[in-house]
Amino acid sequence: MTVVETILVFAGAPLAVVVLLALLIFVPGGRKRVRYKSGQAWDHAPIWYEPHPDGPARRHGSHAALPAGSYAHAANGGPLGGARGTW
Amino acid sequence: MTRALEAESHDTATRDTAAARTDDGSALDSIFSFQELARLDEALTMSSRETGLRFTLYLGDLGAQTRIRAEELHGRSGGDLAEAVLIAVSPGQRVVEVVTGAAAARRLPDRAAALAVLSMTGSFAAGDLVGGIVNGLRQMSDQAGHPVALRHPH
Numbered sequence: 300m301t302v303v304e305t306i307l308v309f310a311g312a313p314l315a316v317v318v319l320l321a322l323l324i325f326v327p328g329g330r331k332r333v334r335y336k337s338g339q340a341w342d343h344a345p346i347w348y349e350p351h352p353d354g355p356a357r358r359h360g361s362h363a364a365l366p367a368g369s370y371a372h373a374a375n376g377g378p379l380g381g382a383r384g385t386w
Numbered sequence: 387m388t389r390a391l392e393a394e395s396h397d398t399a400t401r402d403t404a405a406a407r408t409d410d411g412s413a414l415d416s417i418f419s420f421q422e423l424a425r426l427d428e429a430l431t432m433s434s435r436e437t438g439l440r441f442t443l444y445l446g447d448l449g450a451q452t453r454i455r456a457e458e459l460h461g462r463s464g465g466d467l468a469e470a471v472l473i474a475v476s477p478g479q480r481v482v483e484v485v486t487g488a489a490a491a492r493r494l495p496d497r498a499a500a501l502a503v504l505s506m507t508g509s510f511a512a513g514d515l516v517g518g519i520v521n522g523l524r525q526m527s528d529q530a531g532h533p534v535a536l537r538h539p540h
Contacts, residue, residue, distance in 0.1 A: 341477040350434035351431045378491070379486065379491070380491030380499065
């Protein structure tokens with residue numbers, strides 16, 4: 300092998316492979332959505348997801364609420380419960 | 387490499403029809419992929435159907451007073467508020483709030499909600515928002531069980 304051939308095989312070929320992989324990974328447009336990482340800022344607009352309104356759940360809608368005390372018809376849904384967590 | 391179909395808008399909307407969907411300008415999958423959205427949708431719908439409660443998910447900033455803001459949002463979540471359960475996640479502040487109405491709180495005690503929140507925060511810390519939400523919903527709907535009307539159909 301001549302010097303030129305040696306350089307092509309042992310330096311050029313690996314370099315070509317690396318460049319090809321780098322292009323495949325970093326080419327723009329491949330991944331538009333940024334994956335959320337903990338601690339990262341969240342600059343999306345607020346969004347609200349709801350369940351589908353129809354289905355078997357509606358079947359018992361007329362008598363789903365239990366007969367309850369005076370607070371059952373409070374405007375805000377009565378005394379609220381729940382939990383809170385941070386990460 | 388799969389990508390969402392990008393349809394060119396030719397603005398076929400007329401005065402009498404609704405706006406063409408691509409006219410809206412915002413991509414539906416800008417936060418989550420369609421696959422993740424389908425998981426969220428299924429989890430919300432199935433837990434609401436199984437329990438008879440109304441689970442909704444708010445994803446966004448909750449302001450300085452996260453609890454008060456979450457309770458405000460619960461008041462606007464629609465439907466029968468006593469049976470509504472709101473999961474409010476603020477990834478920017480790293481806070482999750484679960485708010486249950488009066489009737490929902492009887493089926494889903496605060497302790498059970500706290501347990502679900504604990505499993506959610508574990509996934510959130512690892513960067514898995516959708517997985518955490520889906521698992522939290524599953525835990526809460528398991529805890530709430532079936533409503534009396536679904537247990538004894540008549």
